[in-house]
Amino acid sequence: MMKTAESSRIYGLVAEFDSSEALLKAAEQVRDAGYTATDAFSPIPVHGLTDALGVRPSRLSSLVLMGGLTGACVGLGLQAWVSILAYPHIISGKPLFSWPSFFPVVFECTVLFAAGSAVFGMLIRNRLPQPYHPVFSTPHFEKATTDGFFLCIQANDPKYDGQETMAFLKGLRAIEVTEVERHPDDEDKS
């Protein structure tokens, strides 16, 4: 689809709601109306919101499981290699491959790798850090981290149509609907 200069300047429409219930209801209606490039912003995790937006469940758990198993292998491999090949010494009459005493380090490595996968996996998949984002220029958006609930329909949504979408969002009992630009500060340069 060809985008005009005007439409590519616009990031999307952001509607503000007064409660998580209103946001949830609106999100369901937006999904049912066929919008796909949507997002919602809330000061607390709202249960059911991702379902309402049609977002797939997160696959982070499998990543963490893989991370943990990798950690276990690294821990065991490291100790086995060090104790058997790199630096073989008999200590207190124990065999070179003293698996009982390797357990603790294997465990710690498992946890370290799994926890790292959880946090960095989450950050990377969320594309954070991202200091600037167009929705930040929405009026009152600072409330999104206190008590504001916002719903955004992006301009790149195939169903997006400036006037019509605006009217649709207003019909969802939003407090306020704003058109948000991609780079509000660039206005005078362009």
Added chain:
Amino acid sequence: MAAEPATKALGHEEMTAVIAEGHSFETVTDKISKISLTPTLPRQIILFGLIGLMLMGALMTSVAMLVVKGTGVWGINQPIGWGFAIINFVWWIGIGHAGTLISAILFLFRQEWRTSINRFAESMTIFAVMCAGLFPLLHVGRPWLAYWLFPYPNVMQMWPQFRSPLMWDVFAVSTYFSVSLLFWYTGLIPDLATLRDRAKSKLARIGYGMASMGWRGSARHWQRYEVAYLLLAGLSTPLVISVHSIVSLDFAVSVIPGWHTTIFPPYFVAGAIFSGFAMVLTLAIPVRHLFGLKDLITLNHLNNISKVMLATGLMVLYGYGMEVFFAWYSGNQYEGYMMFKNRMTGPYWWSYWALIFCNGVVPQLLWIKKIRITPLPLFVISIVINIGMWLERFVIVVTSLHRDFLPSSWGMYAPTKWDWGLYLGTIGMFMFLMTLFIKFLPIISQFEVRELLHKKKHANGHHE
């Protein structure tokens, strides 16, 4: 801290409340973020931080002295090579454990009362582990070579010895610190964003903005965030148990009388939780008083913390009992001598009986409900327990080492002023870091309190 009048007539509602009535998202967020965003602090906190800073001077001096002269400035010598350094290491690590316990295990058990104290407790963990880490680092004698502890290819062609519990410690403590830091920071991200959005000064906005990494509360982000947080909690729970178990193995895998006993891992873990919860109380009681957070850290919290302390205290007492019984039942003359002729009646008898008094007798006061919900006696009990748990490590380390199998190698141990300087110095460092935390970061997890409020509103709606 005078006893609150509310304690006199507590209704069922007040006793079970994890957050007082009449709060909204706006009011709780405001109440908590105000602490970080107002430029002033209560005088008592400033004083607390200054004392911390002063004691840090002692820390710096003691470290400098140690680095210049060597570990000879400490009271350690044959046969007690593990003096204050290990006692304080174990003490601090133990204190740290309650933080992880509160944030992870209580999270998994969906204990709502954790919400108001978890951030506080997690910060306590981070700072306590930092203090703990200093001791083995300095105890190696040449701290600038401490990286030798890690397995890395080197020109000496030497590798660490993985059958040693000290090596397990290196992995356990560094993993514990890393994972606790990740857990703490992950929990902070949404709150840092809140501070960014509420801050008035540009500097604060930039600072909190960078730290929050541009968090905007997107539904997609929250989804992954919640999964990550749950998984971190699930991972931290066995981690915290493993860490103190490994610390206990530092002692237990040896054959020193008094150290080599199989109850050590769970008994150390219980002791760690015990001392950690005591430290949470020591810090939380003044803070809730000074910042007027009685709505958020309610008497119900104090009651619950006290119950956990009572339960873990009894487990610790069970451990002491088993130690005594098996010293006799083993039929091993060295074990028997160590327990009955040395620990109980030897030159350090006072430390053993003081320990029993602090950890065995005093916590029994917590059976009384009135004490569990009265801040002042609780505060005193928590300090007694902190002392008791320190004494426990003193008893374990010193009495077992000072008389081993051969009377010819017996000796006594007394800490020097540099030992005390370092110990008090780490307490100062802890106090100072705690002050910085109180000043700059939200001391209660704002988004979780909001969530709790939301849930409560929802539940009330159902009943009507």
Added chain:
Amino acid sequence: MTETTVDCSKLKKPALIAAVVGLALSAVGYVTNHAQFAQSWLIGWNFWFLIASGSLGWLMIHHMVSGRWGFVIQRPLEAAARTIPFMLVLFVPVLLSMHELYEWTHEEVIAHDHLIQAKLPYLNAPGFMIRFGVYAVIWIFLAYRLSALSRKLDQGPDEAVVKKMRAIAAPGLVLYALAMSFASFDWMMSLEPHWFSSIYGALYMVAGGLSTLLFMILVLRRVPPLRAVATAQQSHDLGNLTFAFTVLWAYMTFGQFLIIWSGNLYEETFWYLDRAASGWLVVSWILFGFGFILPFFLLLIRNNKRQLNLLATIALGMIAVRYVDVYWQVAPTFRDHPAALSWMDLAAWVGVGGTFLYLFARQLEKMKPLNQDHRFADFIAGGKEGH
């Protein structure tokens, strides 16, 4: 809440037959081969007693924390705890077989064994019996007092009764833990009078707690009025607890091994050397694989915990491993090879088990399937949120 009682007739009849047949065969065993009988009986009895005593432990923990997992299994826990006096009667054959089981009762061994001589103030037959009596009083008092109080709640919610149950449960747990620990030293650890391990009592309780959880999952699955109210959430909670206890058991078992293995003192290691001898090594690995690794991964999967039928299948497998564990604790003292099984092992297990299940069913059918505790009512009213 349903007013119906539990229909246990399906369980009672086969249990009674099993009890009669098993006990009769065991009696034959007692006469024909006393030594063999004694081992088999101790193993079979221990397996079931851990469930009965573990139920008392869980019951008290439930009164303390009132988790939502506890309300549906509270009555089965009470029923199982109320079998304790009868189970203790079944311990009498052990008292009659002390000479066959416990080396420290042999005069000729004591005469040449300094270590046992040193332990005689504790390890002696009168002491053993007196302590048995003390444990019995503690357990029976707690089980009957708590279940009687709980029955009062059938008339309607009563805050005072709940408070009373709590007031008994808290110090009760302390006494219970002490009694269980010393019982494990008397009955199990002293099979090897030289050996000692200070974690043994805790380990015994954790193993009992695990056996009980598994048994309760099976009860929940099998008893219709309970199954009807058990939600996926409760199944999930029980699954999580099972997971936690599996890990806890593995942690303590491994901790004990690691400390003894590293210390390498003969007075301790011989216990493990017995269990690392050719045939027993296989059992040790089975215990590791099927007692820890497999259930660990199975119970990591959320769905396996939320669906009661899947959880019950896993529990059935795990409860078999509990028998292996008891066998592994006791038998290596007497048997050079784990395959030296006897028909009496089966007879004792069936006999004691039949008796336990029959008594359990009789107790359960006298009770209302669900308690009328107000905390439970709150929990039902509050939907899925409980504390």
